[in-house]
Amino acid sequence: MFIKVNREKCTGCSLCISSCPYDAIVLHEERAQITPLCQLCRACLGVCPEGAISEVAEASDQKEKGQGSGVWVFAEQRDGVIAGVSLELLGAGRRLAGQLGTDLSAVLFGKVGPGPEELIRWGADRVYYCADDSVANFNDEPYARLLADLITEHRPEIVLAGATAIGRSFIPRIAARLHTGLTADCTSLEIDPETRDLLQVRPAFGGNIMATILCPHTRPQMATVRPRVMKPAEYASDRKGEIIPVSAAQAVSRTRVVETIREVSEVAVNLADANIIVAGGRGVGGEKGFALLFELADALGASIGASRGAVDEGWIPYRHQVGQTGKTVGPKIYIACGISGAVQHVVGMQSSDIIIAINKNPEAPIFNIATYGIVGEIAEIIPLLTRKIREAKGL
Amino acid sequence: MKIVVCIKQVPDTAEVRINPETNTLVRDGVPSIINPYDMHALEAALQIRETAGGEVTALTMGPPQAEAALREAISMGVDKAVLVTDRLFAGSDTWATAYTLCKAVEHIGADIILCGKQAIDGDTAQVGPEMAEFLDMPHVAYVRKIDEVTNNRIVVQRLMDDGYDVVESAVPVLLTVVRELNIPRMPSLKGKMAAKKAAIIRLTAADLKADENSLGLKGSPTQVKNIFAPEAKTNRMMLSGTAEESIDQLVKELAAMKCL
Numbered sequence: 073m074f075i076k077v078n079r080e081k082c083t084g085c086s087l088c089i090s091s092c093p094y095d096a097i098v099l100h101e102e103r104a105q106i107t108p109l110c111q112l113c114r115a116c117l118g119v120c121p122e123g124a125i126s127e128v129a130e131a132s133d134q135k136e137k138g139q140g141s142g143v144w145v146f147a148e149q150r151d152g153v154i155a156g157v158s159l160e161l162l163g164a165g166r167r168l169a170g171q172l173g174t175d176l177s178a179v180l181f182g183k184v185g186p187g188p189e190e191l192i193r194w195g196a197d198r199v200y201y202c203a204d205d206s207v208a209n210f211n212d213e214p215y216a217r218l219l220a221d222l223i224t225e226h227r228p229e230i231v232l233a234g235a236t237a238i239g240r241s242f243i244p245r246i247a248a249r250l251h252t253g254l255t256a257d258c259t260s261l262e263i264d265p266e267t268r269d270l271l272q273v274r275p276a277f278g279g280n281i282m283a284t285i286l287c288p289h290t291r292p293q294m295a296t297v298r299p300r301v302m303k304p305a306e307y308a309s310d311r312k313g314e315i316i317p318v319s320a321a322q323a324v325s326r327t328r329v330v331e332t333i334r335e336v337s338e339v340a341v342n343l344a345d346a347n348i349i350v351a352g353g354r355g356v357g358g359e360k361g362f363a364l365l366f367e368l369a370d371a372l373g374a375s376i377g378a379s380r381g382a383v384d385e386g387w388i389p390y391r392h393q394v395g396q397t398g399k400t401v402g403p404k405i406y407i408a409c410g411i412s413g414a415v416q417h418v419v420g421m422q423s424s425d426i427i428i429a430i431n432k433n434p435e436a437p438i439f440n441i442a443t444y445g446i447v448g449e450i451a452e453i454i455p456l457l458t459r460k461i462r463e464a465k466g467l
Numbered sequence: 468m469k470i471v472v473c474i475k476q477v478p479d480t481a482e483v484r485i486n487p488e489t490n491t492l493v494r495d496g497v498p499s500i501i502n503p504y505d506m507h508a509l510e511a512a513l514q515i516r517e518t519a520g521g522e523v524t525a526l527t528m529g530p531p532q533a534e535a536a537l538r539e540a541i542s543m544g545v546d547k548a549v550l551v552t553d554r555l556f557a558g559s560d561t562w563a564t565a566y567t568l569c570k571a572v573e574h575i576g577a578d579i580i581l582c583g584k585q586a587i588d589g590d591t592a593q594v595g596p597e598m599a600e601f602l603d604m605p606h607v608a609y610v611r612k613i614d615e616v617t618n619n620r621i622v623v624q625r626l627m628d629d630g631y632d633v634v635e636s637a638v639p640v641l642l643t644v645v646r647e648l649n650i651p652r653m654p655s656l657k658g659k660m661a662a663k664k665a666a667i668i669r670l671t672a673a674d675l676k677a678d679e680n681s682l683g684l685k686g687s688p689t690q691v692k693n694i695f696a697p698e699a700k701t702n703r704m705m706l707s708g709t710a711e712e713s714i715d716q717l718v719k720e721l722a723a724m725k726c727l
């Protein structure tokens with residue numbers, strides 16, 4: 073495929089030039105011209121009022137579709153607890169499998185508290201289950217090899233995993249190994265009814281644009297999916313399914329986890345999984361101010377986030393940082409306290425369902441994206457809010 | 468110790484916007500920068516060289532203009548700069564990018580490869596781990612601290628969702644780094660002078676002896692079907708009155724939505 077400008081239709085208006093993120097279009101003899109900088113990102117398609125820009129398919133674009141059937145979900149566990157996102161993926165996988173008229177399998181490495189049957193109750197028809205101690209804890213190479221071998225043997229058409237630290241680290245190795253496509257951090261998955269291809273929607277350019285990604289020719293189609301955007305499947309305690317034991321042949325690894333340090337904080341820092349996040353910025357004023365946020369978070373059962381402003385001040389460690397250079401989060405409720413709403417912060421939290429902004433400056437840009445805004449002092453608003461929430465919850 | 472740092476030249480995405488009417492990108496005057504995460508990878512490479520000795524090569528795959536990113540890396544102190552550029556690379560997704568970079572690393576030779584956690588244009592965080600697989604090397608993602616480096620062993624801290632792991636790895640190894648790792652240095656005056664004169668090594672697909680079917684659009688299993696603007700949230704509400712009144716209103720709204 074390549075992008076072409078029809079010189080007859082082009083009026084030299086330059087609209088397409090500013091639409092190109094890679095500066096790959098120039099004016100040449102008063103007509104737009106695509107230069108070798110073009111990354112084929114398709115951002116320019118459709119921008120031309122004269123319809124002079126089009127994509128041209130080449131013979132080599134016509135490939136045969138790979139084969140495969142069945143939808144798979146990698147069920148992530150840590151310390152024997154199944155990650156929330158895995159249950160959400162079973163929900164999404166159930167729906168996709170229904171649309172494709174196929175079945176849903178989960179893949180579980182390591183033991184989990186309620187046993188592998190739990191994944192069946194959460195919607196899987198089948199669980200490929202490896203109980204070997206060698207895969208009880210996450211390790212990139214053995215996990216990648218084992219899952220890749222299972223995929224090669226059983227040939228699913230779709231493989232989903234959580235866009236967690238674990239999923240985003242080892243799943244790419246599998247895509248490389250199997251020469252197939254992998255779409256990162258998806259927020260929506262649908263089936264194209266005509267081609268049966270998976271339409272994978274994800275944010276790019278720091279959340280400023282959304283892109284639909286296809287993997288048209290190779291199988292499986294693989295995606296990591298952002299936590300908290302899909303609905304979990306319905307739990308049915310009487311659901312029946314099949315458990316297929318798998319052994320981890322030789323789980324050799326050139327890396328070894330020497331020690332695991334969990335953040336011992338009363339309030340979880342697992343921002344990716346948080347339902348509610350209370351986040352503080354420079355306007356919180358210091359560690360004392362953050363203590364107020366911790367109380368609010370405690371009342372709500374929330375995690376604590378922060379802007380880079382607050383992290384740079386040293387009031388809170390980096391791992392709480394949300395934004396372009398911190399974590400990307402999408403909780404149900406995001407409470408931004410004393411955060412101005414700089415775009416680098418906003419790209420990391422704008423997909424939150426409800427955004428509550430508390431800021432003393434009514435002009436602060438954070439109010440432009442807030443669902444609810446309160447103009448006021450942190451020191452006054454937060455303790456009052458904490459008290460009222462405790463009251464409302466009957467605490 | 469041979470260290471290769473993969474850097475990518477990216478548009479400063481914080482300034483890229485989409486025009487909601489036409490669903491196209493607006494990029495007027497948005498500057499190109501070295502991917503911010505890769506600056507931390509560069510800094511880490513220079514620090515490893517300071518303690519363990521060796522040679523640092525900055526590697527980028529991109530259009531001829533990406534040379535600017537390499538010159539910036541030289542001004543920070545890297546020893547060599549390699550630009551992998553060829554029309555055949557256009558349209559590369561993460562698979563084809565990782566394959567191409569792997570071929571380049573094989574050409575250069577490396578004990579430690581450093582990548583940023585992710586590039587801020589695609590935000591995929593996939594190129595590093597995919598490269599490690601192609602190179603048949605272990606990798607550690609989201610490195611936030613490098614505790615120890617020797618010729619055959621490295622100990623690092625890896626950021627996880629719920630804390631961090633201390634991970635030991637054999638060398639050669641590939642690391643992807645987060646911003647917590649360090650503060651990138653500023654270019655020195657001497658570095659800036661050197662950067663002007665330094666020769667950039669250029670490699671094409673032919674130099675890499677790469678399989679043409681694995682390059683660029685042809686080698687890319689994924690395709691971008693379309694792009695569009697994120698949905699704008701519409702139900703905005705400023706809560707007014709005294710602090711107490713507005714908070715009562717807020718708590719009521721939250722309770723009504725069963726958020727409490």
Ligand SMILES: Cc1cc2nc3c(=O)[nH]c(=O)nc-3n(C[C@H](O)[C@H](O)[C@H](O)COP(=O)(O)OP(=O)(O)OC[C@H]3O[C@@H](n4cnc5c(N)ncnc54)[C@H](O)[C@@H]3O)c2cc1C
Pocket residue numbers: 352353354355356357378379380381382393394395396397398399409410411412413414415416417420430431432433436448449450451503
């Ligand atoms: C390459 C790059 C990457 C970046 N990445 C990130 C990132 O990942 N995450 C991030 O957050 N930032 C990031 N930034 C920084 C970002 O541009 C902003 O500087 C930062 O988000 C500002 O933090 P802040 O809102 O806490 O501070 P400020 O901008 O200082 O805002 C403080 C706010 O608090 C309000 N306030 C002050 N006192 C009170 C009070 N007593 N009561 C109530 N309100 C009060 C003020 O009105 C103001 O709106 C990045 C910047 C760059 C250049």
Ligand SMILES: Nc1ncnc2c1ncn2[C@@H]1O[C@H](COP(=O)(O)O)[C@@H](O)[C@H]1O
Pocket residue numbers: 473474475476502504505508526527528529561564568581582583584585586587589590591592593594595
């Ligand atoms: N074209 C490229 N040239 C050099 N390094 C790259 C390139 N693309 C990606 N990388 C490296 O891979 C990391 C992750 O990129 P990505 O997977 O695109 O988010 C970046 O931080 C870079 O270190």
